[in-house]
Amino acid sequence: MKSQTSSWDYARWSVGIGLLIMGVGLLLIGWSDLNNVMALWWMLPLMSVCAFAAASCRDWARHAAALSRCNAEADARHDMRRALAEQAARSQVEQQQAGKFAALEQLEHAIRVSQIVIWQVDTIRQEILFDGVHVGASDYLPEKRTYQGNGWFERLHPEDRPGVIERFADFLKGRTATFEHEYRIPDERGHWRWIISRGFVVERTANGHVTLAAGSHIDIHLRKQAQLTLHQERSLFDVGPVAVIRYVLDDTRRIDFASKNVAKLWRYPRNWTVVGKSTSDMVPEEDLAVTRPAIMKALSEGRNGVERQVRLRMGDGSLQWFLMRGVFEHEEGKVFLRAYLISIADHKAVEVQAHQHRARLEQLIAQLNDAQADGVTLQDSSDLLNTAANYEEAFKVVRQAASRLFPLWHGSLSATRDDGSLWQVGQWGEPPPLAETFRLDQCWGLRRGRAHSYMGNGMHLCCEHLHAPLGFKLLPYLCLPMAANGETVGALHLFAAEELSTQELAEVESRAERFAETLKMALSNLRLRNSLSDRATRDGLTGLYNRRLLDQRLPIEITRCAQQQMPVSLAMIDIDHFKRFNDTWGHEAGDLVLQTVGHLLMDKTRVYDLAFRYGGEELVLVMPGCRLDDALIKLDQIRHDIEALSLSFRAEALPTVTVSMGVAETTGGSPETLLRRADEALYQAKRLGRNRVHAAEARQNKASEAHMEGSQA
Ligand SMILES: Nc1nc2c(ncn2[C@@H]2O[C@H](COP(=O)(O)OP(=O)(O)OP(=O)(O)O)[C@@H](O)[C@H]2O)c(=O)[nH]1
Numbered sequence: 102m103k104s105q106t107s108s109w110d111y112a113r114w115s116v117g118i119g120l121l122i123m124g125v126g127l128l129l130i131g132w133s134d135l136n137n138v139m140a141l142w143w144m145l146p147l148m149s150v151c152a153f154a155a156a157s158c159r160d161w162a163r164h165a166a167a168l169s170r171c172n173a174e175a176d177a178r179h180d181m182r183r184a185l186a187e188q189a190a191r192s193q194v195e196q197q198q199a200g201k202f203a204a205l206e207q208l209e210h211a212i213r214v215s216q217i218v219i220w221q222v223d224t225i226r227q228e229i230l231f232d233g234v235h236v237g238a239s240d241y242l243p244e245k246r247t248y249q250g251n252g253w254f255e256r257l258h259p260e261d262r263p264g265v266i267e268r269f270a271d272f273l274k275g276r277t278a279t280f281e282h283e284y285r286i287p288d289e290r291g292h293w294r295w296i297i298s299r300g301f302v303v304e305r306t307a308n309g310h311v312t313l314a315a316g317s318h319i320d321i322h323l324r325k326q327a328q329l330t331l332h333q334e335r336s337l338f339d340v341g342p343v344a345v346i347r348y349v350l351d352d353t354r355r356i357d358f359a360s361k362n363v364a365k366l367w368r369y370p371r372n373w374t375v376v377g378k379s380t381s382d383m384v385p386e387e388d389l390a391v392t393r394p395a396i397m398k399a400l401s402e403g404r405n406g407v408e409r410q411v412r413l414r415m416g417d418g419s420l421q422w423f424l425m426r427g428v429f430e431h432e433e434g435k436v437f438l439r440a441y442l443i444s445i446a447d448h449k450a451v452e453v454q455a456h457q458h459r460a461r462l463e464q465l466i467a468q469l470n471d472a473q474a475d476g477v478t479l480q481d482s483s484d485l486l487n488t489a490a491n492y493e494e495a496f497k498v499v500r501q502a503a504s505r506l507f508p509l510w511h512g513s514l515s516a517t518r519d520d521g522s523l524w525q526v527g528q529w530g531e532p533p534p535l536a537e538t539f540r541l542d543q544c545w546g547l548r549r550g551r552a553h554s555y556m557g558n559g560m561h562l563c564c565e566h567l568h569a570p571l572g573f574k575l576l577p578y579l580c581l582p583m584a585a586n587g588e589t590v591g592a593l594h595l596f597a598a599e600e601l602s603t604q605e606l607a608e609v610e611s612r613a614e615r616f617a618e619t620l621k622m623a624l625s626n627l628r629l630r631n632s633l634s635d636r637a638t639r640d641g642l643t644g645l646y647n648r649r650l651l652d653q654r655l656p657i658e659i660t661r662c663a664q665q666q667m668p669v670s671l672a673m674i675d676i677d678h679f680k681r682f683n684d685t686w687g688h689e690a691g692d693l694v695l696q697t698v699g700h701l702l703m704d705k706t707r708v709y710d711l712a713f714r715y716g717g718e719e720l721v722l723v724m725p726g727c728r729l730d731d732a733l734i735k736l737d738q739i740r741h742d743i744e745a746l747s748l749s750f751r752a753e754a755l756p757t758v759t760v761s762m763g764v765a766e767t768t769g770g771s772p773e774t775l776l777r778r779a780d781e782a783l784y785q786a787k788r789l790g791r792n793r794v795h796a797a798e799a800r801q802n803k804a805s806e807a808h809m810e811g812s813q814a
Pocket residue numbers: 675676677678679680681683687688689690691692695716717718787
């Protein structure tokens with residue numbers, strides 16, 4: 102300390118002051134008085150004492166001053182300390198207060214940020230005070246609001262309000278220790294938001310009734326929405342349209358999980374379960390063959406899942422389309438497929454419908470194109486038919502046009518004869534066995550005067566001119582009558598090569614009617630022309646072709662058949678003992694016999710065969726394409742039929758009429774030789790006893806033919 106004085110200082114001060122007093126004493130008494138020098142010796146302690154005293158006095162003074170200063174300083178320090186203490190105390194209070202304020206601010210901030218609303222209920226005042234950030238969607242507004250009475254509850258969602266009121270009443274009446282409930286309140290925009298409200302008791306009466314309670318609201322909207330969505334999704338899988346199954350991707354394909362709704366959705370009994378079954382039990386084999394490789398491919402490519410359309414077997418046995426979204430799950434070294442399945446039956450039905458519409462449209466376009474092509478074909482056919490000289494030419498045109506118009510159909514053309522019956526002009530493809538001649542009433546189309554369609558399903562009548570053998574499966578066919586100028590001129594017959602629908606048959610019928618329309622005028626013209634020509638070519642008594650026509654036609658038929666490597670057989674027919682008959686029964690009766698035999702010949706022979714009156718009672722039958730053996734059989738039948746005739750003239754029975762026949766065959770030989778050989782054979786038949794058929798032998802034929810042709814040359 103600077104103010105402290107050491108005893109050494111006192112000593113220094115004492116010596117100094119003593120020396121000073123002694124000097125002053127010497128000056129006063131003078132150096133001359135050395136007697137008094139001794140006196141100085143005693144003055145020394147005195148001076149020292151004086152100096153000491155002086156020094157002490159100075160120290161005392163200094164001490165006193167220092168003490169005084171110290172006291173003052175001490176007082177000052179005390180004051181300062183007190184002031185500092187007071188200051189510190191004040192600061193502490195201030196700090197405490199400041200801390201409190203900061204904490205409150207932080208709390209308030211935290212409340213605002215966390216969207217917590219603090220509430221306080223005063224049951225005595227019947228009011229609820231809210232403090233904090235009002236729950237809102239985006240623009241939060243600080244709110245300090247008091248609701249009186251039920252003002253707050255009226256803001257709640259109507260569905261939640263009764264529950265909240267009930268629970269809050271329980272809480273206020275002390276029935277529950279705390280209040281906790283989730284409900285909806287409106288936000289600033291009027292949208293409902295979920296909150297959770299929790300409360301606790303602050304004060305209560307002696308009987309337990311709450312007088313003051315406090316609590317908080319916390320916005321749980323997002324969580325609640327997520328909860329609701331999850332719940333909805335879960336219920337979707339349990340009662341909704343999506344079925345969930347899981348099965349192991351090994352050879353068993355065993356299903357180990359299924360949602361509750363599977364039985365209902367798949368139309369199985371309520372207690373039925375798919376768990377434990379294999380996917381093979383549910384999916385048809387052909388679908389499995391495609392779906393399984395697709396699933397395994399997706400797995401091998403490391404995908405998370407797979408999406409397929411599959412058909413599942415329903416409880417009622419039907420197959421229904423489903424969209425399957427599968428997710429792979431790996432568990433305990435096994436791979437499972439969790440499949441979410443939703444019916445796409447409606448979608449598929451629409452798809453099928455759309456496909457049908459598209460197909461129908463394409464069909465219509467095709468029909469339009471076909472119709473245009475048909476129009477061209479019909480026009481061409483019409484032109485050609487009008488120039489056809491005879492039925493054969495007409496038939497060629499018809500066959501060609503029909504093959505183009507009805508490529509998958511076989512057919513036949515019939516024409517009307519003078520007696521009203523019909524004969525087959527020709528046929529193409531492979532129609533069922535048909536009568537070569539038939540009556541008009543044997544065809545339903547001709548009978549009714551309109552197209553007759555036969556579906557082969559037992560619903561339609563089959564025409565009699567079809568001679569389908571027993572067990573023959575008759576496919577759909579059409580008969581289209583053709584009438585012109587008030588008379589039937591013929592019929593077009595079309596036979597399907599395969600089963601077809603009613604719709605398809607109707608379409609062909611419509612087209613065939615147009616074809617028949619074109620055809621009928623040509624047939625009518627042809628018939629008229631033929632009738633005029635018949636008068637020049639037919640024998641007036643018998644109706645058979647005359648010899649002039651035989652001379653024209655025989656070479657044509659031989660050449661035509663030879664081109665197709667076919668023979669022509671020719672029969673010369675002569676009525677036995679006709680002279681005698683005439684002589685006995687008269688010439689008119691003889692005419693009747695000739696006429697009857699002529700008609701029988703026309704009736705009993707094919708349409709291709711040509712019967713001529715060669716001269717007198719001699720008739721000739723030309724059978725193109727007919728071998729000698731077949732001709733013999735046919736001729737013998739005719740001979741028999743003639744013999745079986747029972748004729749009467751003027752109510753008088755005529756005797757049995759018999760004929761003799763000689764037949765020869767040629768392939769490309771001359772007409773004259775053929776006629777001659779047939780005549781020779783006839784001669785033989787007469788010679789052998791009549792009423793018989795005699796054939797020129799094949800070898801002899803050849804030799805004789807060669808010889809005769811050689812001699813003619
Ligand atoms: N009624 C009728 N008789 C005819 C006609 N044309 C020919 N005749 C007769 O037919 C007869 C032919 O007789 P013949 O050639 O002698 O032969 P046949 O009496 O039939 O004796 P065979 O032929 O040997 O069995 C003659 O009496 C002719 O008058 C005809 O148009 N009408």
